[in-house]
Amino acid sequence: MAKNAKTIIIGLDGVPFGMIKDFTETGVMPNTAGLISRGIFKKMNSTIPEISSVAWSSIITGQNPGQHGIFGFMDLFDHSYKMRFPNFSDLKAKPFWDQWEGRSVIINVPSTYPVRKMNGVHISGFVSIDFEKSVYPKSLVPQLHRLDYRLDVDSQKAHSSMDLFLEDLDKTLDARIETYRYLWEAEDWQTFMLVFSGTDRLMHFLWSAYEDESHQYHDLFLKHFRRIDQSIGEIADRVGDDDLLVMLSDHGFERLDYDVYISYLLAQEGFLQFKQGEDISLNNICYGTKAFVLDPARIYLNLKDRFPCGTVDQAESESLLSQLEDLFSSLEVDGRKAIRDICRKEKIYSGSYLGNAPDLVLVGNQGFNLKARVNVDSLTNKAIFSGKHTQDSAFLIIKGLKDESIVPEIPAVWDVKRVVEKN
Ligand SMILES: [Zn+2]
Numbered sequence: 001m002a003k004n005a006k007t008i009i010i011g012l013d014g015v016p017f018g019m020i021k022d023f024t025e026t027g028v029m030p031n032t033a034g035l036i037s038r039g040i041f042k043k044m045n046s047t048i049p050e051i052s053s054v055a056w057s058s059i060i061t062g063q064n065p066g067q068h069g070i071f072g073f074m075d076l077f078d079h080s081y082k083m084r085f086p087n088f089s090d091l092k093a094k095p096f097w098d099q100w101e102g103r104s105v106i107i108n109v110p111s112t113y114p115v116r117k118m119n120g121v122h123i124s125g126f127v128s129i130d131f132e133k134s135v136y137p138k139s140l141v142p143q144l145h146r147l148d149y150r151l152d153v154d155s156q157k158a159h160s161s162m163d164l165f166l167e168d169l170d171k172t173l174d175a176r177i178e179t180y181r182y183l184w185e186a187e188d189w190q191t192f193m194l195v196f197s198g199t200d201r202l203m204h205f206l207w208s209a210y211e212d213e214s215h216q217y218h219d220l221f222l223k224h225f226r227r228i229d230q231s232i233g234e235i236a237d238r239v240g241d242d243d244l245l246v247m248l249s250d251h252g253f254e255r256l257d258y259d260v261y262i263s264y265l266l267a268q269e270g271f272l273q274f275k276q277g278e279d280i281s282l283n284n285i286c287y288g289t290k291a292f293v294l295d296p297a298r299i300y301l302n303l304k305d306r307f308p309c310g311t312v313d314q315a316e317s318e319s320l321l322s323q324l325e326d327l328f329s330s331l332e333v334d335g336r337k338a339i340r341d342i343c344r345k346e347k348i349y350s351g352s353y354l355g356n357a358p359d360l361v362l363v364g365n366q367g368f369n370l371k372a373r374v375n376v377d378s379l380t381n382k383a384i385f386s387g388k389h390t391q392d393s394a395f396l397i398i399k400g401l402k403d404e405s406i407v408p409e410i411p412a413v414w415d416v417k418r419v420v421e422k423n
Contacts, residue, residue, distance in 0.1 A: 001100070001421055005242040005400075009420075010232060011059075011195035013052060013110065014203055016252030017043040017395040019210070023229075028222050031233030032397070035247060039399030043392070045412045046251035048341075048348050048361050049296050050391040052126075052200065053086070053111040055250035055413050060109060061093035062417030066349030068093040070111065071357055072294055073127075079308060081282045083294075085127065088112045092353060096417055097122070102190025105183050108151075108176065109195050110250075121187055123179070125195055126152045147182060148175045153198050158205045165205065166220055169198045173224070177231050184238065194235075196228050203253045207387025211255065236399075244400040244423055250413060252393030257367030259381045260331075260338050262293045263374040269327060272374075280375040285309055290320055291359075296389075297370035298358035299324060321359065328362055333380055340365040341391075363391050 001007070020041070024033035047054045047065060049072060057063075057070040065071050069092035074083045088111065095112070097104035103120035106112070113124035114133035121140060128134040128151040135141050153172045158165035173196070180194050202224055203210070209217040232247065239245050266272035271290040278284040285292055287309045289302045301317050304310035312320060321344065331338045341363040349357050364370045369388040396411055398404075398419070406422045408415055 001423060005244060006189070006240070007100075007191045007244045007246070007420055008235060008239055009191070009193040009246045009248070010235065011056075011109070011193070011197075012199050012228065012247070012249050013195060013197040014200035014251055014253050014389065015249040015395065016254065016390060016393045018393060019253070020395050020397075023222075023225055028225055029229035029232075031229045031236060032247065035232070035236060035245065035397050035399050039245075039397055040401065040404050040407055042396045042407065042411060044248065044394040044396040044416075045410060046389075046391050046394045047413060048343055048363060048391060049298060050251040050363070050389045051296065052197075052250050055394075056110045056112075056125075056195075057091055057093075058412075058414040059248070059250060059416055060095040060097075060112070061091070062096070062414050062421075063093045064349055064351060064414055066345075066351030066354045066357060068351075069353040069356060072296075072298055074294060075356075076294070079306065081285050081292075081307065081309075083282065086111075087127075088114060088116070088124065096420075097191065097193075100191060100421075103188060104191040104193065105187050105189045107180060107183070107194045108197055109193060110197065120189060120191075121183055123149070124151075125197055128152065143182070144179065147178045149179050150175050153201050155201050155205075158201075162205070162217065166217070169202060169224065173198055173227060177227075180231070180235075196231075198224065199228070200253075203387040204385045205387075207253065207255055207385075210387075239400075242400070244398065244420060246416065246420065247395075247397040248413075248416060249394045252390035252395075253387050254390050254393075255367060256369050256385055256388040257382075258333055258338075259369045259371050260333060260364065261371055261373050261376045261379055261381070262297050262299070262362065263372055264376050264379050265327070265331065266291055266293065267374075268379075271324070271327075274374075282374065287311055291324060293372040294358065295372040297362035297364070297372065299360040299362065301359045317359070324360060328360075333368065336368075337365055338368045339363070339370070364388075 023029040057068045061068045075086045106122045108125040110125040113128040115122045115136040122136040124134045150172045153169045209215040209221040273288045275284045275286045343361045345357040
């Protein structure tokens with residue numbers, strides 16, 4: 001890394017390459033267009049699964065999930081079917097701010113709660129629960145309250161009123177911008193990272209408003225991106241010629257056609273069984289179960305040495321994996337294949353935590369949102385959401401690289417840290 005040059009990283013949660021291309025060509029994001037004209041702009045692969053907690057953990061550590069140990073939003077307690085929320089304390093690799101020289105300001109990176117002592121300022125992103133545990137140093141808490149800082153938009157509002165949700169989204173963005181401005185000036189820093197996360201929420205609820213120009217919320221959808229682009233312009237103006245400016249997303253997005261419930265499929269085919277007379281939930285998995293699922297589509301063999309009602313011997317696992325691969329690859333919904341990739345853990349992960357990984361991870365085809373939910377009465381459904389994550393269409397923009405050839409042709413999210421370090 002160049003001495004004295006600063007590094008600025010701006011994250012746009014979930015924003016796909018194609019949308020950046022669209023918005024920079026149609027004038028919605030002129031400042032981002034300016035960055036692209038002076039730097040590189042590439043499609044980037046997310047992690048598998050393409051989930052914010054997993055992908056941001058890879059971005060900040062430069063490691064794959066087998067090394068950093070975060071495989072999803074939820075995970076299981078050891079030798080149990082009981083679910084838990086992994087958080088920042090479960091991350092097994094160091095984030096860049098614990099490695100790079102100089103002070104860092106880190107705002108709103110998902111899955112970095114609770115914060116801990118570091119060299120600089122850290123305000124964690126979703127899922128952050130207690131405000132005090134989301135801010136380091138604690139002395140900054142009163143100032144953040146003065147700025148009306150909000151840890152996250154209240155997505156629940158979208159279920160009752162889209163207008164209230166959009167108002168909350170706006171206020172959350174206002175406060176995020178005011179906070180970045182304040183810390184940019186008030187702190188002495190070498191690295192500054194700011195993540196805009198309302199983009200992901202907006203696209204989950206209103207992807208249809210992006211695609212349909214006559215949609216009642218189309219203009220408000222564009223406005224959110226215009227506002228973010230204004231901040232990007234403001235930041236770009238403050239950045240020196242020798243500084244490195246990185247803009248990226250953690251995964252992409254597209255229209256959601258169907259939710260597809262993988263547990264339902266496994267139960268129908270006899271791979272997954274629940275205790276008679278009990279609630280249908282993971283906690284009530286019974287002997288005889290060969291495989292089960294955690295969100296979004298992480299398949300676990302119900303191994304004897306791994307789970308309390310384990311049914312599968314190691315010797316049996318290879319043939320079971322092949323049976324499951326056949327089942328998933330033949331799954332069709334409305335005449336279309338629902339699953340694009342069926343990945344064995346050894347193919348997508350490496351590292352000391354491979355043993356905690358799911359045995360298979362599925363990636364949905366275009367429009368198919370794979371889900372684990374168990375208590376459903378059909379294979380597919382159309383939910384309130386209109387957008388879903390994609391694995392192969394995150395984006396990466398970098399301005400200020402001395403040698404652009406250090407960026408892989410199609411980078412993955414864990415490559416970004418190494419690129420910054422090499423520069
Ligand atoms: Zn999302």
